[in-house]
Amino acid sequence: MKIRTSEYIITEVFHSLKRNSWMAFASVGTVAVSLFVFGMFLIIVMNMNRMAVSLESQVEISVYLEDRLTDSEIKAIDKKINEMNGVNSVTFTDKIKALDIFKERLGDQKFLLDAIEGENPLPNSFTVKVVNPSLVKTTAIAINDFEGVETVKYGQDVVEHLFDITRLIRLFGIVLMILLAGATLFIISNTIRLTVFARRTEVAIMKYVGATDWFIRWPFMLEGIVLGAMGGTVAFIALRIAYNMIVAKIYDTIAFFPLIPTYPFMTYISIIIVCCGIVIGAVGSVISLKRFLKA
Amino acid sequence: MIEMKDISKVYENGVVALDHINVSIDKGEFVFIVGASGAGKSTFIRLLFREVLPSSGALIVNGQDVVNMEHGDVPYLRRGLGVIFQDFRLLPDKTVFENVAFAMQVIEAPRRRIQHSVNSVLDIVGLREKYSCFPSQLSGGEQQRVAIARAIVNSPALVIADEPTGNLDPDTSWEIMDIFKKINGGGTTIVMATHDKEIVDIMKKRVIAIEDGHIVRDEAQGAYGYEN
Numbered sequence: 251m252k253i254r255t256s257e258y259i260i261t262e263v264f265h266s267l268k269r270n271s272w273m274a275f276a277s278v279g280t281v282a283v284s285l286f287v288f289g290m291f292l293i294i295v296m297n298m299n300r301m302a303v304s305l306e307s308q309v310e311i312s313v314y315l316e317d318r319l320t321d322s323e324i325k326a327i328d329k330k331i332n333e334m335n336g337v338n339s340v341t342f343t344d345k346i347k348a349l350d351i352f353k354e355r356l357g358d359q360k361f362l363l364d365a366i367e368g369e370n371p372l373p374n375s376f377t378v379k380v381v382n383p384s385l386v387k388t389t390a391i392a393i394n395d396f397e398g399v400e401t402v403k404y405g406q407d408v409v410e411h412l413f414d415i416t417r418l419i420r421l422f423g424i425v426l427m428i429l430l431a432g433a434t435l436f437i438i439s440n441t442i443r444l445t446v447f448a449r450r451t452e453v454a455i456m457k458y459v460g461a462t463d464w465f466i467r468w469p470f471m472l473e474g475i476v477l478g479a480m481g482g483t484v485a486f487i488a489l490r491i492a493y494n495m496i497v498a499k500i501y502d503t504i505a506f507f508p509l510i511p512t513y514p515f516m517t518y519i520s521i522i523i524v525c526c527g528i529v530i531g532a533v534g535s536v537i538s539l540k541r542f543l544k545a
Numbered sequence: 546m547i548e549m550k551d552i553s554k555v556y557e558n559g560v561v562a563l564d565h566i567n568v569s570i571d572k573g574e575f576v577f578i579v580g581a582s583g584a585g586k587s588t589f590i591r592l593l594f595r596e597v598l599p600s601s602g603a604l605i606v607n608g609q610d611v612v613n614m615e616h617g618d619v620p621y622l623r624r625g626l627g628v629i630f631q632d633f634r635l636l637p638d639k640t641v642f643e644n645v646a647f648a649m650q651v652i653e654a655p656r657r658r659i660q661h662s663v664n665s666v667l668d669i670v671g672l673r674e675k676y677s678c679f680p681s682q683l684s685g686g687e688q689q690r691v692a693i694a695r696a697i698v699n700s701p702a703l704v705i706a707d708e709p710t711g712n713l714d715p716d717t718s719w720e721i722m723d724i725f726k727k728i729n730g731g732g733t734t735i736v737m738a739t740h741d742k743e744i745v746d747i748m749k750k751r752v753i754a755i756e757d758g759h760i761v762r763d764e765a766q767g768a769y770g771y772e773n
């Protein structure tokens with residue numbers, strides 16, 4: 251494209267925005283509201299995902315040891331587990347401590363333990379955490395084969411269910427995002443269609459004097475981009491305020507709720523929202539122009 | 546300049562606008578297309594700049610095959626033509642100068658050439674002093690002169706006019722016709738659809754009469770031939 255043409259296009263966009271300032275205002279408003287809703291869902295889905303991740307990461311493997319093992323044999327197993335790929339931490343719980351914990355958990359009913367009379371039925375154990383929840387199963391199976399390991403528990407059913415649920419949350423989130431993006435695109439291309447319709451004579455004249463489709467398209471596309479970016483910015487500012495308020499409110503009542511901290515999360519959100527605005531504005535105006543460029 | 550062979554146009558609603566038309570127009574000719582409303586005049590005119598496509602037949606305009614043209618080549622066909630309408634079709638928020646310059650900006654002409662060409666065509670149509678006026682500040686005749694200036698600013702080989710005097714009083718119409726004569730004098734081919742009996746009769750140019758989609762008359766120095 252020639253420099254004088256880009257100059258022409260930029261002046262066109264500027265004039266058009268000034269001339270149709272009410273239409274521009276309406277478009278920016280529509281984009282802002284749509285992207286605000288979109289962003290709100292994005293934030294909710296991402297928080298749900300984070301909750302899922304934090305639940306997943308709490309999954310541990312309990313390794314119960316045979317009673318006959320000596321201290322040095324136990325240390326050897328400890329070392330062996332620690333050297334495994336993907337193992338984050340290994341904590342040893344001896345059988346006396348395990349019994350204490352068990353008693354504490356029984357509370358008022360700890361008299362039940364009187365029946366076993368000094369005999370400690372609980373084994374020595376390790377609690378193993380892995381870096382990635384998907385490693386739980388393979389790691390557990392591997393440890394189970396170790397010499398001196400009685401049995402391994404990792405809440406198979408719970409883990410499988412949890413993965414099902416988190417997978418569902420992610421899938422739901424993605425589908426929701428796609429639907430909302432589609433709806434937003436539809437609303438915006440309709441709004442831009444109004445500005446294109448208001449200027450259809452201009453488009454027709456441009457065609458009569460031999461303007462190429464791209465020459466006609468550029469100013470509208472750039473206008474769409476400007477409107478989209480402005481709408482995205484407004485939406486992002488509103489989202490930031492809203493998220494800050496929500497975070498403050500929730501931390502007031504449930505302090506340990508695993509919400510994603512504002513920074514740098516909202517910076518990413520702002521980039522996503524403004525980019526969405528730009529893409530939607532550009533695509534929306536091209537869609538709206540299609541009908542007028544056909545003949 | 547224009548070679549129409551066996552052209553028919555049937556619209557989607559079944560209306561036959563043109564029925565096997567054959568016309569040849571040479572470079573430098575001045576041709577009136579006459580006929581009653583709905584006879585096919587307008588379709589004939591609009592075929593020339595590919596506003597409508599024929600249903601069958603072959604059409605060469607300015608050396609280009611209009612029928613088998615890619616969508617992307619249409620702008621280049623139109624750059625070799627100037628089109629003028631009954632309703633002027635000016636951009637209301639652009640000045641006279643800007644309206645004319647627009648046709649050159651669109652084809653990405655250099656600014657200095659735009660300045661020069663626009664001023665010279667505004668001289669031809671006699672509106673040099675009104676270059677900064679907006680269309681709403683001009684009379685109908687003046688607006689049509691701006692439209693003519695816009696049509697000829699890229700020095701097209703062919704000017705197509707659809708009822709250019711349809712909205713103008715007789716005196717103003719003659720002013721417009723004088724400009725067309727001037728343009729034609731410079732070697733530009735002109736094809737004009739019109740209802741104006743007086744103009745056709747006095748100008749004594751080639752007249753093609755269309756009735757019900759057929760050419761019923763094609764005379765070198767013809768008359769309007771209908772009662773208004």
